[in-house]
Structure formats: C-alpha cells, structure tokens
Amino acid sequence: MSVSTVSRALSDHSRISDATKKRVWELARALNYQPNQLAAALRKGRSNTLGVVVPHIDGQFFALVVKGIETIANQAGFNVMICQSNEDAAQEQKNVETLVNAQVDGILLSLSLSTHDYRYLEDVRRRDIPLVFFDRALESTDVSAVVLDDYLGGYEAVCHLIEQGCRHIAHLGGPQHLNICRNRYQGYADALRHYNIPVDDNLVHFSDLSMQDGRQGMELLLSQAPQVDAVFSCNDLALVGAMQIVKRRGLRIPQDVALAGFSNELFDSLTEPMLTSVDQRCEEMGRTAVQLLLEMIHEGVSKVAPRQVVLQPKLLIRESSQRSGVLLPNQMAS
Amino acid sequence: MSVSTVSRALSDHSRISDATKKRVWELARALNYQPNQLAAALRKGRSNTLGVVVPHIDGQFFALVVKGIETIANQAGFNVMICQSNEDAAQEQKNVETLVNAQVDGILLSLSLSTHDYRYLEDVRRRDIPLVFFDRALESTDVSAVVLDDYLGGYEAVCHLIEQGCRHIAHLGGPQHLNICRNRYQGYADALRHYNIPVDDNLVHFSDLSMQDGRQGMELLLSQAPQVDAVFSCNDLALVGAMQIVKRRGLRIPQDVALAGFSNELFDSLTEPMLTSVDQRCEEMGRTAVQLLLEMIHEGVSKVAPRQVVLQPKLLIRESSQRSGVLLPNQMAS
DNA sequence: TTGAAAGCGCTAACAG
DNA sequence: CTGTTAGCGCTTTCAA
Numbered sequence: 229m230s231v232s233t234v235s236r237a238l239s240d241h242s243r244i245s246d247a248t249k250k251r252v253w254e255l256a257r258a259l260n261y262q263p264n265q266l267a268a269a270l271r272k273g274r275s276n277t278l279g280v281v282v283p284h285i286d287g288q289f290f291a292l293v294v295k296g297i298e299t300i301a302n303q304a305g306f307n308v309m310i311c312q313s314n315e316d317a318a319q320e321q322k323n324v325e326t327l328v329n330a331q332v333d334g335i336l337l338s339l340s341l342s343t344h345d346y347r348y349l350e351d352v353r354r355r356d357i358p359l360v361f362f363d364r365a366l367e368s369t370d371v372s373a374v375v376l377d378d379y380l381g382g383y384e385a386v387c388h389l390i391e392q393g394c395r396h397i398a399h400l401g402g403p404q405h406l407n408i409c410r411n412r413y414q415g416y417a418d419a420l421r422h423y424n425i426p427v428d429d430n431l432v433h434f435s436d437l438s439m440q441d442g443r444q445g446m447e448l449l450l451s452q453a454p455q456v457d458a459v460f461s462c463n464d465l466a467l468v469g470a471m472q473i474v475k476r477r478g479l480r481i482p483q484d485v486a487l488a489g490f491s492n493e494l495f496d497s498l499t500e501p502m503l504t505s506v507d508q509r510c511e512e513m514g515r516t517a518v519q520l521l522l523e524m525i526h527e528g529v530s531k532v533a534p535r536q537v538v539l540q541p542k543l544l545i546r547e548s549s550q551r552s553g554v555l556l557p558n559q560m561a562s
Numbered sequence: 563m564s565v566s567t568v569s570r571a572l573s574d575h576s577r578i579s580d581a582t583k584k585r586v587w588e589l590a591r592a593l594n595y596q597p598n599q600l601a602a603a604l605r606k607g608r609s610n611t612l613g614v615v616v617p618h619i620d621g622q623f624f625a626l627v628v629k630g631i632e633t634i635a636n637q638a639g640f641n642v643m644i645c646q647s648n649e650d651a652a653q654e655q656k657n658v659e660t661l662v663n664a665q666v667d668g669i670l671l672s673l674s675l676s677t678h679d680y681r682y683l684e685d686v687r688r689r690d691i692p693l694v695f696f697d698r699a700l701e702s703t704d705v706s707a708v709v710l711d712d713y714l715g716g717y718e719a720v721c722h723l724i725e726q727g728c729r730h731i732a733h734l735g736g737p738q739h740l741n742i743c744r745n746r747y748q749g750y751a752d753a754l755r756h757y758n759i760p761v762d763d764n765l766v767h768f769s770d771l772s773m774q775d776g777r778q779g780m781e782l783l784l785s786q787a788p789q790v791d792a793v794f795s796c797n798d799l800a801l802v803g804a805m806q807i808v809k810r811r812g813l814r815i816p817q818d819v820a821l822a823g824f825s826n827e828l829f830d831s832l833t834e835p836m837l838t839s840v841d842q843r844c845e846e847m848g849r850t851a852v853q854l855l856l857e858m859i860h861e862g863v864s865k866v867a868p869r870q871v872v873l874q875p876k877l878l879i880r881e882s883s884q885r886s887g888v889l890l891p892n893q894m895a896s
Numbered sequence: 897t898t899g900a901a902a903g904c905g906c907t908a909a910c911a912g
Numbered sequence: 913c914t915g916t917t918a919g920c921g922c923t924t925t926c927a928a
Contacts (some may be wrong), residue, residue, distance in 0.1 A: 229898085229899090230900075230925080231897060231899090231900095231921090231922080231923095232897045232898075232900080232924075233897090233899070233923095233926085235921095236897095236920065236923090236924095243897060243898085243899070244898080245897060245898090248897085248898085251917070260685075262659075262662065262663050263663075263921085264604075264663075264665070264920085264921050265602060265663050265664050265665065265922095265924075266604045266609060266664070266665050266920090266921080266922090267601050267920070267921035267922040268921080268922050268923075269904095269922090270598075270600045270601050270604050270904050270905070270906090270920090270921085270922075271904050271921080271922045271923045271924085272922085273904075274902085275600060277643075277664075283631055283866050284624040284629070285625050285628055286622065286629050287625070290618065291621070292618050292620050293619040294619055294644075295620050295646065296617070298619070298644075298645070298646055302645075304911070307643055307645075307660060307664055307900080307910090308613075308644065308645075309641055309642065309643050309644075310628075310632075310642065310643075310644045311632070311636075311641075311642075312629065312632055319691070325596075326641060328596065329596050329597075329599050329613075330599050330600070330641060330715070331598070331599065331600050343622045351594075363927085392843055407898055409899085425915070431675050439831075465832075465913060475834070477563065477879065494828075494829065495828065495829035495832050497773075498773065498802045498810070498829050498830065498832075498833065499833070500798075500806065506707050513577065524927090536857075549911090553830050563914085564914070564915045564916075565905090565906080565907095565915090566906095566907075566908080566914075566915065566916080566917090567913090567914055567915070569905095569906065569907060570907090570908095570913095570914085573907090577913055577914085578913070579912070579913060579914090582913085597905085597906075598902090598904085598905050598906070599906095600905080600906090601905035601906040601907090601920090602903085602905080602906055603906090603920095604904090604906075604908050604920050604922090605905080605906050605908085605919070605920050606906085606908095606920085607920075607921080615926080691928085701912090871905070885903075890916090897923090897928105898914105898928085899926105899927085899928075900925105900927080901924100901925090901926090901927100902918085902924090902926100902928095903921105903922100903923095903925105903928090904921105904922090906920090906921095907918100907920090908917100908918095908919100908925100909916105909917090909918085910915105910916085910917085910918100910928105911914100911915085911916075911917100911925095912913105912914085912915075912916090
C-alpha cells in the first residue's frame, strides 16, 4: 500500500474504499502512529495553530479571555500560541512577527497601551493572515474586533445607582486617552443627564486607578463635595481604595455611600461589603473572537467582511449598592 | 549565489566570508525575508517551541508561573504553546499528545488534580522529549521538577504566629491527598512541636478551602475551642472566610486572633486588615522550570541527570498577624 | 479506487 | 569559502 493511500485513508478521503480505510486506521492505532503536523503544515501552508497576543496574562481579565479562546480553538482542532506584549509596542510587534513567522493560521490581538503605530500590521494584512482584535481594538472598521460596550456598562451601573436613590454620584475615572475609560465616563455622564442630574466636575476625579489613586480620589471628592452619596469607579481596584476611605470616615455602605465598579474582579466578592461591578464577559469575548477568526480561516480572509462584535456588559448587583429589596441569587455569583 | 550559501550566511556560519554575509543580510532585510520556521523545524526535527500544560490559566498562581516561563523562553528564542487541562486527567493526556505531535522541543507540566495514571508520560520519555514538572509534580525523582517548599512555608508562618505571642493556633487545612496541603499541615504541626505546643485536633479543620469552607471552619473552631488566638490557613481564600467570622464575632485582628495564609493572592492587600501570607515565588518557579528544560534541550535529555529544585517560600508579614513593632516596608508589597 | 512522483522551504552532508 | 544534492514527512496533482 502506498503512502498516498495511507494519507488519504487517514484523512477520510471519499475515494478510498471503506475496507482500506479500516485497515489503515487499525494499523495506525496499533502502531500508535502520530502524523507529523509540522510536515503537513509545511505542505499545506497551514499550521493548525492560532496566535494570541495579550498585553499580559496575569490578572483576571486576559486570563479569562485566553481561557475562552483556548476552549473554542481546541474544540476546532487548533493549537494556541500565546505571547505577552507586556504593554510594550515593540514587544507586541515582535510577537506578531514571531507568530507570522510560525505560520499561524490566524492572529488574535489585544493592543498594548503603548501601541500608537499600527503600520506593522500591514504585513499581516498583506499576507492575508486572518486577524481579529479583542478588547483593545483599533477604531477602524476594516479589521474584525470583539469589544465590550463600555459605554453601556457605565450607563447601566449609574442608572442602577440613581434608581437606588443616589443623586450625588461621583466618578473615579481612568486615563481619558483610553477609549474604554472614556466610554465608561460617557456612560456615567449620559446616565446622569438621562435622569436630569447635572454632571458636576467636582464629582469627577481622573487617575491611573490604582488602589492608592482610589483612596486619594475619594478623600478629595469627600472634601470638596461632602454630599456624595455614591461612587461609580472605572475599575474595581480604585473602588476598593475608595471603600476604605468611606469606611474610615464612618460612613455606611450602601446607605450613606453606594459603590459600583467595573470588571467584576475576583475580590469583589471577598470584600465587606461585596462590591457591585460590571462584568466584562471575558470568556465570551475570547470565544467570540475565535469564532470570527475561524470564519475568516475557513471562508478565506478576503471573503469575509470585517465585523465588529460589541458584547453587552452585565451589571452584577451586590451589597455595596443594594439599598433595599432582595438580591437575586444569580447576581451574587462572582 | 546558492540557497545553501544564503542559508549559511543567515545562520552566521563560520565558513562564509564576511562580505557575502553582509550582502545576504542586506538583501534579506531589503526583501523583508522571513525564513520559514516550519520548514526549518521539519528539517531539523526541532520546532523551537516549548509546550506548557497547566491545570488552568485563570487564577493568580499559574498565570504568574506562565509569565515567568514566557519571559525566559522568549529570551532563549523559543515560542510557547499553552494548554489547559482544566484539572482533567484525560484532557491533560490529550494536551501532552498534542504537544508531542506538534514536535515541541520540551514540555513543562503541572499535573491536574485528577491525574492518577502517569503511564501516558512513558511515551514522552520514550521519544526523549525533555520534560519538567512544576508545582504539581510526581514524587518520583527520575523527572526534573521545580516545586515550592510547602512544608517550610507552613513552618515559617506558624513560627511567626508563635513569635507574635499566639499559643492556640488553629489550622484550616486542605485535602490531605494533595501533597502541598499535607506538607503545609506538617509544617504547621512541626512548628508547634518545635515550640513545645501540643498539636490539638480540635484546632484543626480540613476542607476544600473555599471561602465558605473558611467561614464554616472558623465557626466550628471558635465554638469548640474559644481560646483560639491565631489561624494558619492552607490558602488565602479560606482565610478571608475565617476573617469575616472573626470580625463578625467582634474579635480584633491581630490582637485577639492573628491570621496567616498561603499563596499571597492579589486580594491579600485589599482586605482590612491586609493578610499575612506565604509567597509561592510563582514567576521564579516558571523561570527555573524553563532553565532546567533548556538545559535538557541543549545538553540532550539523557545527558542531564533529573533534578529537583525546591524553592524557598517567602513569608510576607502584613497587618493580620503583626501584633507589634514596625512593618518592614518591603514586606508590605503584594 | 489506488499508485507514482513532485515538491512545500529549509539544512547538512559531501564535494569542490 | 561556496555549490550540489538529498531528504525531513506529508499532501496532492496526475496517471493508471
């Protein structure tokens, strides 16, 4: 029997007799034959591997996204190669080059904070390598992307605070050159406007959102606007800092000051009170991104129109903002 | 000029004239030539890729280990392929097969909790593929491994509690079929013995170490042994649960009950008080594991005697156990 | 339905 | 110092 017959039998080719297939499969199993993927990849020009570039792998968010990516990719028979840019544009470019070089069949990319020059991606496009952004995407519409509706997340969180009776809602905002932070702030502002509450600059404090920043921000806010009765923070870390200050002042949460954050970090359920937060649908983001990529891989990158998928955030209401009524059990989950 | 000359020039072969090298390099840059790694891998039988199998990638610990792995691997010019077993033995085996199949040059493996049959690793050994365990290792000494000295971690944490004046130290222990949990418990017991404090079964509570388990355990411990003046927990999550109960009873931390945990989770610095915990040297574990692996790859797997590296844990003393004196600034870091 | 043969792009003898 | 050549293991025309 010739190699070609074996090759065809193994790939379940239609013009091979069932008898031969069976014979081949049995022998393959008996010999514990493992086809050399590398050779197949070389021949076919496809490596059955997807490349992922994330700013960093530690930290809840990207770890969960990667988990989602892995799940679907493996289901579809793809391996996953993961690189970290460490928020460094040069490293990111190197990562992408490495992946292109390794002949990956597609690339999933979340931009580093320091990336401002995207020309290096031209190379990826020129080679017709499928590319999908996730979370940190270019605003252009000619590359597929999966992002969260940060605006809506902010909007809903603040609406919730208002519905709890809060009227003097402060905001701990992040760097406004990041669109996620800008969008969350916009959601905050629009929610207030929707309820005819003026947006007061004295109630807004921008920082890098470390816990320390949260503490300082809260001190400042309380001193310049003691009437504050709620805080919406652009992330949960700063919110923890704010919470510490609120407690230290002897104010009750949520009765005196209600708190809501963003990202649904693991520790949100570990603090007292547990923190209300906007969930970013991390795993779903990863899964969706891979699905877009697989589509491009199977249909051909030029056949598929670039698509922007915007995931709906999910507000998880916990003790820090729940002034009355009963918690729905499913909202207590982390 | 022939292909071989070009190939040699690019790999900086010694018997190529500097002039030619220069010419080749310049042209390569001009043409933006990218050598096909796949072809090279096929030819050389090495893929320049390392495989990593972790139980899961979310969660602080493995994410940091992976970060360490990536750092060193990339420095050494290797790509990294990451797979998750999801704590499932069958998935783990599939992952390893995938990696073997992808011709990785070496495998870094942390065993899933459900893995009890290690025969599938025979295949790896038979093919002379370098293998290094990290954290969750087989006890056998014929495979290299990097693990933490969990015993010492427990021992030091409990010694610290004793030195703070605690005499009735409880233990929230994990499943004793896991050696990490068993070792931490042993460290606890030996520290007590070292100070001539009897080990009291009423002060020990075993569970799966969820936060809920921590709460229940603490309730139980306080009821059956109200004299408890400290808790050493096998992980930080259960410790948070315990902390909640201690606070709820109106006991002061650390004056009435001192607390120490294990893993140095991110949230340890977010609670009030901040939690003392044993750091597991995650990134260092990853870095060390790769170094062992690289050695095997370069020297040849049969040339290198298997080595067990045991990392020293680092006790980070924070508010929850510091009864007097001044915190060293470097110990406050998370 | 099967076989023969070419070739993916590279490296490493071996020969000049 | 450089060129020729074989072949890594597989897929896929083309021919039978």
